[in-house]
Amino acid sequence: MSYDRRGGYRRRYRDDYDDRRREPFETPEDKLKTAIIKLGEVDAIEELPRLQKQIQDHVPVNIAIVSEAFRIGVTEQPYKIPYYAALIRLLHEHPADSMGHAASPLGRLILEDFWKGFQAYLDKLAWREARLCIHFFAHLTVAQLISPESMVALLQAFTAVLDEFGVSHGRAKRAALCAAEGLMISGPGLRTLSPTNVTDIVSAIQAFNDTTGSAKWLVQPTVKVFSDEVMIDNGDEVQSEFLLFFSLLTPALQLLDTALFALKTLVDSDFKQTADSFPQPYANIPALDNELSQFVLPSVLVPPEIIELDALSNDADADDTAQVKKEEWPEYFLRLFDNDVSPDPNTPAGYAVRTALLDIISIFEVNRKECARLLLEYPKWNHPGSFKPKPGAPVPPEGENSPVPGKDWQLESTIIETILGAFLILPESSHKSVYYISLITELCKLSPSTVGPAVGKSIRKLYGALSEGLDVEAARRFAEWFAVHMSNFGFQWVWKEWVPDLALTVQHPRRTFMRRAIEFEIRLSYHDRILKTLPEPMQGPDAHTVPEQAPGPDYEYDDPANPHHDAAQSVLNLFRGRAKADDVIAHLDTLKTTLETTDDTEGNVDATVRSIAVQSLLNIGSRSFSHLLNAIERYLPLLRSLTSSGNTVESKAGILSTAAAFWRHNRQMVGIVFDKLMQYQIVDPTDVIAWTFANRAGGLDAFEWDLMRGALDKANGRVVIARRRVTALRKEDDDTRARAKAQAGAEEGGSAMEVDADANTKPEEVTDSPALATAIKAFTSLTREQRGALSRTLEGFVDCLGPNASDASANPNPHARTVVTESAWHNRANWDSDDWSAWETWGWYRQFCRAYSPYLRNYSNTLYTVSFARLDGSTDPATELLKKTWNVATGQDVS
Structure with a gap:
């Protein structure tokens, strides 16, 4: 470094000192807060006495600082x-007054x-944080x-x-989970009270859950469509459902x-199984001294949810008070594995594990790498022996940390299974699809030898x-995840396992999945x-699995043999020369006149x-994408x-047909072009939708x-x-207006505050500003x-x-009607492509109804009258469905 005669070295050292001085300084309170939050980085049980002493010795x-650290840790x-x-239990016997005086x-x-x-x-109706705080209180109840x-x-x-009258499903579901999970954990501390209280809580949750039968019917991830009333065996209970029967190798389970x-x-x-389901590290702490009274939780009232009424809608059918969010x-949640591989959520231990994993996945959505690490470290926070040890891990002595009966998952x-269950929730997952996909990728990178097989x-x-x-x-999301996951790991998959399925009909769901993936x-x-x-049998055109051509444009008029090749080249040259839009329009008018006199396509000149x-x-x-945007915006x-x-x-x-034909070898671009045409209000x-x-x-x-x-x-x-x-x-x-009134009152020197002033003032007509009037018109x-x-x-x-005739009882759609009969579903091995295509269409109709139900409810009367009026009186199974x-x-x- 060159020397500055004006004190260069001193200036450099002074700058270094200033940089050090700007480094963040951690106060003793900050260090204590960090220590509480980082509890259990090595061994939580061993750290508890040391952290207790650190908190007690802090003077x-x-x-406030300690409590904030606990809130961060808990939530x-x-x-x-x-x-x-x-x-907290260890700290409860220590007086807050370090001088030894009597204190709380x-x-x-x-x-x-x-x-x-x-x-x-x-x-704030922060339901997740409130529920986790209830978990904390429940553990403290068991800890006396x-x-x-x-x-x-x-x-x-x-x-x-x-x-509550008119309580929404989301609010009731969250409140029910708070009560149910709190009772699961605190049950051992509550069983000495009147059993009626516990029974009442369970009965209240059950009564609400019984009212959601129809909603459950529409969002199950597996479905057999038919029109007869059937029985569904869901664990220990059997309930009646209409029009649909759901099954999977391992059944899907509803959260409540x-x-x-x-x-x-x-x-x-x-509640004897609570200790085996939820860790209780406080169980061996001696009972409280009788002189130390227990903490009594203050009474609470859950605030009502905020209902935003839409006063702007002019539709008589709009009922925003009944609007339900997606x-x-x-x-x-889909179950993929047997109970000896992954825990059964119907059991207390299984429910505790899945809930804990879901909370980690939700909370650490902001950091997928940290989330993946914590998920793989989860066994350290559960009972020893709940999960099988990693390959190569030392085997504990017999009797120590041995597998818990019924566990060893x-x-x-x-x-x-938990991640995919959250990913495939219908109609929409809680987080973006890319989060779940990238989280699985991070897990594979952290432990490829164990996560990869799973x-x-x-x-x-x-x-x-x-x-x-x-x-x-769910199948569409599965194909999306499969493709992205393969792209992260060299597109390596054992496709030959699925070669026998090429014998299935072309529209069979497995064949459809292959094409999409x-x-x-x-x-x-x-x-x-x-x-x-891909294996050779999948590569041929007869397999209908791989596109015959690579994605790319298909410019129909590029072929010199096309009769309109020269006309198209003249238009193309104008675009290449960045001619003005008016000049291109004028040229097209001339071209139209020429074609009307020389072309044989009568009546189709405009289309040509x-x-x-x-x-x-x-x-x-x-x-490129930028070229597309520039071209559309310019013209x-x-x-x-x-x-x-x-x-x-x-x-x-x-225009839509032309765009679809041009990009017929790249369907992704069809969607992109359609989106841009809607964005610029060309269509x-x-x-x-009609197209x-x-x-x-x-x-x-x-x-x-x-x-x-x-x-x-x-x-929307x-x-x-x-x-x-x-x-x-x-x-x-x-x-x-409020400022104008206030200013007018001030200029009148207080005369506007006279008691009889309002009586002599005529109400002024309130007019909207031009900007507001324009906005309301646009909104309408x-x-x-x-x-x-x-x-x-x-x-x-x-x-x-539905039926294809004006008479709703006649001429029903044969394939749509066939797939809603029970006998046809059991005979689905003989379905042809039309049957499977109709089955898929039923699935998209279900997705449309459940995904857009908030908007459909706003116009339910109008939409029903327009679309279903001709079906009234029909007893056709498809109509009923x-x-x-x-x-x-x-x-x-x-x-």
Whole structure:
């Protein structure tokens, strides 16, 4: 370094000193807080006495800091809750006054401050944090630190939510889980009280769960469709269901059902199984001194949920007070493995394991690498012997940490099953699909030798379930996960295992899965590379598994033999030269005149010119995504002129058909182009939906559903944005008027405050600002568009699946009707492609109803009248199934 005569060395050293001085300084309180949060990094049991002494020796006592550390630990590291309860129990006998004077126990003071945090969670309706705090209180009840009476009262406050008038399913479900899980853990501390209290809590949860039968019917992940009433065996109980029968090699389990099964098992055993299900590190701590009173939890009232009324809707059928969010459906988790491989959630121990893993997955969504590490380390927080030791791990002496009877599960299989169960929840998972997929990838990287086989077994289980009625939406996500996972590990899979399935009909779910998975893989790599990974029987065109050509554009007019080759080249040259849109429009008009006099395609000249223009424009934009956007944005006037000429509906459908034909070898680009055409309002979502139904080949497949889903999401998203804008502008207008009134009152020098001033003032007419009036007009238009998109989708499904004649009792759709009969399902091995295609269409109809139920409920009367009126009086099984699905989705079926 060169020397600066003006004190260069001194300046450099001074800068280094300033940098050191800016380093964060950790206070003793910060160190104590960190120590509490990091409890158990090595061995929690051994660390408890040392951490207890560290907290006791800290002078002066900072209850707020310690309590905050406990709140962070409990709500962000729930697997440590039993050990935090043990730490509080140890601190409870230590007085807070370090001078030895009489004072409240340190544990009591921490709990008092911790309760304030719990009340804050409850006021904000932070359900997960509140539920985990209840776990903490429940452990402290068993540790004899919290009075059983107050714990029962707390649980009863949550069961009271279940009796609220019009309570939403989501609110009731969360409250029921708080009460059920709290009772599971605190049961040993409550059994000395009146057994009636425990029974009442269980009965309240059961009564609510019994009311959700219809909703369960629509979101089960495996389905056999038929119209007869059947019995479903779900564990120890048998319940009646209509129109659908669900099964899997290992049944799917609903969240509240499993909670009730586990809770009833504990109640029947007088909670003797609680200690085997939930760790109790405080069990060996001596009983409390009689002079130290237990902590009494204050009374609470669960705040009501906030209902946002939509006062902007002009539709008479809109009923936003009854609107249900998508996450308010019952949650079903797929079981992939037998009970000796992964724990049965119907048992207390199995329920505890799955709940703990789900909490880790949800909380650490912000850091998938940390989440993967914690999932693989989970056995250290559970009972020794619950999971099989890792290969090569030292074998403990006989009698020490020996497998617990009925346990000895496989950790990796349990984790993968839990992740996939959360990933495949219908109609929508709690987190983005990419999170679950990347989390499994991180697990494989951390422990490839143990996680890899578990992933392989899971893939084979799900693949086997495809022919057993796996829901089409779950199958679509499965294909997406499979392809992305293969892309992360060299696209290595034993495809030859599935070669025998090539003998199945082309539309069989297993054949369909192969095509989708390979299509997704090609999107993530290259056509030729993926082709090399497949066995020879899958590569031929007769296999109908691999696309014949690599993804790319198909410019129809590039062939010199095409009669319109020269005309297309002239248009293409204008685009290449970045000619103005008006010049291109003028050239197309000239071209149209020329074709009318020379071309033999009578009546199709407009379609020909439109096809030439759109294909040429897409050809310019085919080089990259940015080229596509630039081309569309530059020639928006041209595209609008193409849709405004002649029949508008026909013109828009023609543009969509041309775009689909141009990208027929790359279906992903079809969706992208359609989305951009809707974004720039060249076509409407209703146009895309109508085109999709008009151009389907028989039934509806996943690609066509993706096109419709994109259109529906576009229509719904625009309404949401418009509503927010109207709300913001209305608030701005109100604030402006309030300021104007206040200023006018101030200028009048107080005369406006006279008692009789209001009596002599005529009410002024309130007028909206121009911006607000424009926003309301736009919102009304977009709401109409939303309703039209939903109506067109529903009509399309009714046309596909319902009777095909005006007389609803005659001429039913043969394949749609066939797959809803019980005998046909049991004979599905003989189904042809049309039957399986109809079955898939039924699946997408179910997904449409459950995924968009919040919007369907808003217009239920109008939509039903438009779409189902012609089916009234029909007793056809397909008609009954259409109506049943609709009624459940819109909340009109309460059976």
